[in-house]
Amino acid sequence: MAAPHAQNPSKRRGAELGAYATLSIISIFCAIPFFWVLLASIDGNASLFLQWPRELTIDNYVRIFVKEDGTRWLLNSLFVVGTATLIVMVLAGLGGYALSRTRAWWKRPFLYTILLIRVLPTTALIVPLYKVLLTANNGLGTVLREIFGNGPARQILRYVGFIDGYLGLILVLATMQLPLALWIMKTFFDTVPRDYEEAALMDGATLMQRIRRVLIPLALPGLGAAGLFAFISAWGDFLLPLILLSSPELQTLPLGLFRAFLRVNTIDYGFLAALAFVYLLPAVIAFGFARRFLVQTFSGGVKG
Amino acid sequence: MTYEKRVSWQLRLILLPSVLLLFAFVIYPAIYSVYLSLTNEALTGAAALNPRFVGARNYIRLFNDPKFWNSLLVTFLFVIGSAVIGQFVLGLFSAILLRRPLRLKPLFNSMILLPNAVPEVVAGFMWISMLAGGERATLSRIVAFFGVEPTDWLQTFPLTMIIIVNTWRGIATAMILLTAGLSAVSHEVYEAARMDGATPRQIFTRITLPLIAPTILLYMLVSTVSTIAIFGFVYALTRGGPGGATELISIYIYNQSFTAFQLGYGSAVAVVALVFSLAIGVIYVRVLKVEV
Amino acid sequence: MAVIELRNVRKFYGSLEVIKGVDLRVEDGEFAVFVGPSGCGKSTLLRMIAGLEGIDSGEFLLDGKRMNEIAPDKRGIAMVFQSYALYPHMSVAENIGFSLDLKKVPKPEIRRQVEAVAEILQLTEYLDRRPAALSGGQRQRVAIGRAIIKKPAVILFDEPLSNLDAALRVQMRAELQRLHRDIGATAVYVTHDQVEAMTMADRIVVLNGGKVAQEASPITLYHKPDNTFVATFIGSPRMNLIPVQLSRPGNGLVRLTSQAGWSIDLPEPSPALPAGPARLGIRPEHLKLAEGSDRDFEAEIAVVERLGVETYLTVGSLSDPFMARVEGDVAIRPGDRVGFAVDRRACHLFGADGVSAHRA
Numbered sequence: 001m002a003a004p005h006a007q008n009p010s011k012r013r014g015a016e017l018g019a020y021a022t023l024s025i026i027s028i029f030c031a032i033p034f035f036w037v038l039l040a041s042i043d044g045n046a047s048l049f050l051q052w053p054r055e056l057t058i059d060n061y062v063r064i065f066v067k068e069d070g071t072r073w074l075l076n077s078l079f080v081v082g083t084a085t086l087i088v089m090v091l092a093g094l095g096g097y098a099l100s101r102t103r104a105w106w107k108r109p110f111l112y113t114i115l116l117i118r119v120l121p122t123t124a125l126i127v128p129l130y131k132v133l134l135t136a137n138n139g140l141g142t143v144l145r146e147i148f149g150n151g152p153a154r155q156i157l158r159y160v161g162f163i164d165g166y167l168g169l170i171l172v173l174a175t176m177q178l179p180l181a182l183w184i185m186k187t188f189f190d191t192v193p194r195d196y197e198e199a200a201l202m203d204g205a206t207l208m209q210r211i212r213r214v215l216i217p218l219a220l221p222g223l224g225a226a227g228l229f230a231f232i233s234a235w236g237d238f239l240l241p242l243i244l245l246s247s248p249e250l251q252t253l254p255l256g257l258f259r260a261f262l263r264v265n266t267i268d269y270g271f272l273a274a275l276a277f278v279y280l281l282p283a284v285i286a287f288g289f290a291r292r293f294l295v296q297t298f299s300g301g302v303k304g
Numbered sequence: 305m306t307y308e309k310r311v312s313w314q315l316r317l318i319l320l321p322s323v324l325l326l327f328a329f330v331i332y333p334a335i336y337s338v339y340l341s342l343t344n345e346a347l348t349g350a351a352a353l354n355p356r357f358v359g360a361r362n363y364i365r366l367f368n369d370p371k372f373w374n375s376l377l378v379t380f381l382f383v384i385g386s387a388v389i390g391q392f393v394l395g396l397f398s399a400i401l402l403r404r405p406l407r408l409k410p411l412f413n414s415m416i417l418l419p420n421a422v423p424e425v426v427a428g429f430m431w432i433s434m435l436a437g438g439e440r441a442t443l444s445r446i447v448a449f450f451g452v453e454p455t456d457w458l459q460t461f462p463l464t465m466i467i468i469v470n471t472w473r474g475i476a477t478a479m480i481l482l483t484a485g486l487s488a489v490s491h492e493v494y495e496a497a498r499m500d501g502a503t504p505r506q507i508f509t510r511i512t513l514p515l516i517a518p519t520i521l522l523y524m525l526v527s528t529v530s531t532i533a534i535f536g537f538v539y540a541l542t543r544g545g546p547g548g549a550t551e552l553i554s555i556y557i558y559n560q561s562f563t564a565f566q567l568g569y570g571s572a573v574a575v576v577a578l579v580f581s582l583a584i585g586v587i588y589v590r591v592l593k594v595e596v
Numbered sequence: 597m598a599v600i601e602l603r604n605v606r607k608f609y610g611s612l613e614v615i616k617g618v619d620l621r622v623e624d625g626e627f628a629v630f631v632g633p634s635g636c637g638k639s640t641l642l643r644m645i646a647g648l649e650g651i652d653s654g655e656f657l658l659d660g661k662r663m664n665e666i667a668p669d670k671r672g673i674a675m676v677f678q679s680y681a682l683y684p685h686m687s688v689a690e691n692i693g694f695s696l697d698l699k700k701v702p703k704p705e706i707r708r709q710v711e712a713v714a715e716i717l718q719l720t721e722y723l724d725r726r727p728a729a730l731s732g733g734q735r736q737r738v739a740i741g742r743a744i745i746k747k748p749a750v751i752l753f754d755e756p757l758s759n760l761d762a763a764l765r766v767q768m769r770a771e772l773q774r775l776h777r778d779i780g781a782t783a784v785y786v787t788h789d790q791v792e793a794m795t796m797a798d799r800i801v802v803l804n805g806g807k808v809a810q811e812a813s814p815i816t817l818y819h820k821p822d823n824t825f826v827a828t829f830i831g832s833p834r835m836n837l838i839p840v841q842l843s844r845p846g847n848g849l850v851r852l853t854s855q856a857g858w859s860i861d862l863p864e865p866s867p868a869l870p871a872g873p874a875r876l877g878i879r880p881e882h883l884k885l886a887e888g889s890d891r892d893f894e895a896e897i898a899v900v901e902r903l904g905v906e907t908y909l910t911v912g913s914l915s916d917p918f919m920a921r922v923e924g925d926v927a928i929r930p931g932d933r934v935g936f937a938v939d940r941r942a943c944h945l946f947g948a949d950g951v952s953a954h955r956a
Contacts, residue, residue, distance in 0.1 A: 019401045020408070026398055027415040030472060032442065033430035034418065040433075048433050049440040095322035098315040112589060117330050119585035121533030123554030124577040127561045127570045128333035128340055175329040178322055195681035198648050199742070201307075203695035204669035207314050213694075217685040236423035238536035243562065254425045258540060261429065269433075276426045287421030307667055308650035 041277045046270035060274035070275060072249070073256035077279075080166060080241075080252055081234045084173040088181045088230040089223050091174070096185020096222075097215065101194070111186070118179045126243060129172065130163075133244070137162040158250065169244045173237060177230035184229070188222030225293035232286050253279040334578060340571035347565035355568070362572035372573060374548050375556035379532060382467060382552055387527035390471030392520075395478020399486055402479070420476035428540025431469045432458075435541075458542060462549040466538050470531065478523055485519025486512070518592070525588040529581055553577050598659060598672075598749035598782040599624050600645065605654035607640055607806075614640055616806040617654070622784060622799065627776050630786045631793040632803035632829070638786045641803070642752050645784060646675050658750070669695075674743035675752040678759070680735050682727035682742075689714075689723040692741045713741045716778070733764050740772075744779055751776075753785040757792065769795055790830050794818070802826050824950040827877050833908065835879045836918035837946070842874040852876050852945075856912065858893030860938055865945045865953035877944030877952075880908070880921035884937045891935030897928055909934070 032050075040046035041060055043053035064070030099111065140161065144153035162168030192215075200214045216223075238254045245255060257275050261267065341362050345355040366372050398416055402409055422430070434442045437456030444454030457465050489512065497511050513520075535554040538544075544551035544559060551559070553573065561570030600622040607615035615637050622628040630638040643649040645656060647668030656663045663671055682691050690697075692713055693706040701709075714720045717737040727735055736756060743751050753772075757765045773796055776783050787793055793800050794814045802809040802817065802825070809829075810822040821827035821835075828834045840852040845861070852874070853859040860876075886892070898917060899910035902925055909920045909928065920936060928934060945953045 016404070016406075019404055019406060022397055023401050023406070023408075023412045026394055026475065027412050030419050030475065031415045033427075033434055033472070036433045036442065037426070037430055047440075048436050049438075050433065050442045050445075051440075091322045091325070094318035098319040102312065102315045102319075104312060104315075114326075115589055116582060116585045117326065119529040119581045119588070120330065120334065121529075121554060121577055121581055123533055123535045123557055124574040124581070125330065125333050125337070127557065127567055127574050128337040129329060130561075131340065131345070131567065132328070132333050132336060171325065172329050175325040178326060182322060193679050193681065195677040195679045196683065198646075198668075199675070199677055199681035200683075200694070201648070201668050202646065202673070202675050203742070203746075204698045205694075207311075209698060214683060217683070232421065236536075238423070238425050238540070239558075254423060254536075257425050257429065261540075272429065276429050279423060280421075280426050283423055284418070284421045287417070291417065307647050 037273045037276050037280070040269050040273035042274075043270055046268075046273060048269055060270040061278070063271055064275055064278060068260075068271070069248070069251070069256065070278065073251050073253045074278065076250060077235070077252040077254075078282075080170055080173065081231060083166075084170045084177065084234050085227050085231045087170070087174040088177045089227045092178060092181035092185045092226050092230075093216070093219060093223055094211075095178075095182050096187075096226075097189050097211075097219075099182065099186040100189035100192075111183075114179045114182055118183075122176055122237075122239060126239060130243060133162040133168050133172070137165070137168065158247070163244060164246050164250060166250065169240060172240055172244065173234045174230075176237070176240075177233055180233075181226040181230050184226045185219070185222050188219060188225075192218050225290065228286050228290035228293065232283055232290060235283050235286070337571045337574050337578065340568055341575045343568045344566075345568040345571070347562070347567055358568070362569050365569065366572050366576070371548060371551070371556065375551050375553045375573075378463060378549070378551055379553045381463060382470070382534075383528055383531045385464075385467035386470035386474065387531040388524060390467060391474035391478045391527060392523065394471065394475045395523075396482050398475060398479040399482040402483070403486060416479060417476045419473050422473065424534075424536025425540050427469065427473055428537040431465075431472075431537075431541060435465050459546055462542055462546060466541060466550050469537060469541070470534065473537070474527065474531075477527060481519060481523045481526075482516065485516040488519075489515045522588075522592060525584060525592070529584050529588075532577065532581055599657075600628075600750065600782060600784065601655075601657040601660075602641075602645075603655040603657065605641070605644065605656060606652050607637075607644060607649065608652050614806050615644070618803075618806075618808055620801060620808065620811065622782060624782055625780050627773070627783045627785065627796060627798045628801060629793040629797035629799070630784065630801050630803055631788065631790055632809070634788060636803040637806040638788075638803045639754055642675075642754055642784060642786045645750070646673055646752055647671055671750075672748055673750045673752060674746050674748035675754065676739045676743050676756045678755045680727075680739040680756075680759075682735055682738055684727055687724050687726060688719060688730070688738050691727065691738055692719075692745055694742065695746050709745055710741075713745045716744075716775075717741050732760050733768065736760065736768060740775065744775075744781075748781055750782045750784065751779075753783065755787055756785075757787070758789075765792075772796065790832070794830070800830075802829060804829075820952075821877075821944065822952050824875065824877070824946050824952075827944060827946070827952070831879055833880045833919050833921060835877050835944070836883075838876045838878065838918060840874055840876045841872065842869055842945075843871050850945075854893070855916075856893070856895065860892050860940070860943075862940060862943055862945065867953055869945060869947050869953050873948050875946040875948075875950075877946055878918075878938060879942065880919040882939040882942035883920035883922075884939065885920075885922055885926065886935045886937035888935075890937050892938045894933055894935045897930055897932050897934055900928055900930055902926075911936075 036050045039050065039053055042056050042058065043051070044055045044057045044059060046053070046060070065074075099107065137157070141153065141157060144156055147153075148156065157165050159165060160167045162171075196214055196218060197210050200210045205213065236254075238258070241252045241255050242258070245251060251259070253275070257272065257279055260272055260275060342357060342359060343355045344358045344361075398412075402412060406412070419427070435457040436442075436444075437454075437459065438444065439448070439454045441454070441457075443457055448454060493511060493515070494507060497507050502510065533554065534552065535558065538550055538552055539555055539558070542550045544555040554577070557570050557573045557577065560573060561567050564570075600620070602618050602620040605615055605618045605620075606613065618641060630641060632638050640649055644651050647663070647666065651664045658671065658673075683694070686694065689707070689710050693710045696706045696709060710723065711720065714723055717740060719734065719737055719741060722730060722734060722738075727738065730738065736759075739756070756772075757768055760768060769792065785792075785796065794817075797814055799811065800814055800817055801811045804825050810817060810826045812820070817826060817830045821830065824837055828837065838854055840854050840859075843851050843853065845851045847861070848864065849861040850864055850869070851859050851861050854876075895911045897909050897911060899908075901908040901910075904925055906924065907922050907926050907928070909922065910917045911920055911934075912918060947953060
């Protein structure tokens, strides 16, 4: 079964057919839910059920971006997740390098801690995290109100607030992706011989020059993998925006989709499907790029 | 200062931002949750202004709370049904079958991988359509082909349905890992087994399975931990209902903390989940002898 | 001018002492080779000279100036790495010119110097290629080019030929020696290959277990090894060390009796060895086939390896064998009993502690 076998031709054809049949069933199981989203999003009369659109239309998409706040949701998502990804790439690049190169006593404890942090469910951390962020936010709010007065302080908190502000969500999203990214980059730098840096050092390069001119070019594949995984995971996250955001101006795509769906009386399936598709697309594209890193990350990022 | 010393300080410095973030948003909250779980902290009401230390009261309440035990049971069944059985069996089938040089291999591969990319809310949304009540819903139409009566699937078989949805999301993970495990087994081992006269079935049970056992264990641990953490798509689909039938521990934590606003009690549940996950994490590091 | 001096240099990894007090002097323009088995500390010592590893105690002086605290790039030292460490994202010209670029030397000047170096190393036509598009030998030359463009007083080589195939290695050995003569820098070269050491070095430093086992010219090491370690490390096949009992029969000579029962008499060594167990060192090439009264002993042949130009004979039991190397293709078969003569002028005597007692 597992090994290619020297069988007689009819038996082999039978096995081949069996393989095709099994794989087809699994694949159809995997693909069916996508059909509805795709078809409903271009259907003027979309319903909850899978049906062939009678008239094809891009009306649903137009509505997202023109009539509703879809543009804002998309931009918010891109801004929040993009910034978080960038932070992860910078911090994991630097930190992974340090973890790979250090010979200090804390190296092993630190790496084990990262492994254990990875198994902590965000859902179990969310309550204390919320309290921590709330306290920080209140403190920050008081300070900002002292300095800028009530009105401007509220505006500033939109950006740098920890609750219902961009900064808090960005930092927490980034932190949640950091352990895996650190691990990927540490494993990656383990495969980059120290000789490169030492050669650069002998050539007179400072730490920043070594990072910028030698290490970053060498680390691009690793950074790409770490960034893609961080992006996919942060993009798909629902719990953090659900708890940390409440202002309509700050809503991201998962919240927009979820709340649009909650307008029970006026569920517009075409609109929802189109919105789901808009939300889905960047994740699928990123996943396509990330595919070739998947195996390495599972064995490298998880196993060691 | 020598070059070595300077470098070791530079390394500490560039690791520092990561340490600060992880401490502020993971380690400190994890420790803080233990403290919160010993208080009557709440989001609203008198306790919000003036939380008191209540000792083990939350834990005593927890152990007498049937809804808590229910959420543990639901989580357990959810993990067994989707991660241990559903994803694993279908993933193993896919991994083994895709080792053949089939012409449609890339297509099959992509289709199986696709659900893995779907954000949780979208997954929930897609399956609301699949599992809707009435004859016109996709699942009803498929089973009607086999003579099964249509029903409102999420009302009638809620736990089974979220297990199916999670299986759908995770086949790819199992497949990827098991493919890696299978390809690490050298061809010569199979050839030697054939020279020894093993049948395909014997080769599978006596050679393949034992050799990929470490990979299987790795998959089980990783998927168990990640399945415990699932929140989004189940919340979007059922919000824990009907009647707590799909109230995973993560949803129970959320409902207690942010719907009933009892942060102290929610923290006690969270501490239980943290301890469970940590225990699995320690087993994983120990058993697999993770090299760092 | 570049005289390298190490004074009682030590290095610890945690509590493990890897360099155990090395004293060393390499003269200006000399080609010194550090040789030893893996783990002997030769690379660590080289990296301490480079500044890539700190010196835990002792001093490294370059032309009498203490270098311990000087940054690697400020020491006037260049290094050729074992893996070459060519930056894969830069062209050959950019690799060679990188150090000048970091110093903000104007581009045309960099180009001029890179071209001059490329000329010496016959790399001119490859300057715009990436390292991945070069052969092993060409990469090796780029790595050297990157070192010599800095006009260093000292060049360090860390097993630079170990990634090349055998034929190329022989060719690069000659090329490196020519290059060393041309640029006149002091060179320190690390290798585990004793043939490389013997052919290239002005002076060989044999390291063992973090200590200098012996430091001498190649031919002195061959003829006068200080201890059994050096005796067996230098020379191929390795020197036979035959356990013997030393006694003084009263004829002014010492008599060495092997466990097989045969014995030879040698002049009294200096320093004198006490009677009792000792080891007789004979290189395989110093055992000759002999018959009649010329022979010193007779033994059974266990294995015969016929290479045409010479023949290796493994003599005695397989558990405690020794080897003879005779010229030409001799018709001896395993199981034959053959007579051997020992070249007495080429015998070495080692005391029970492994230290050589040189013949006076």
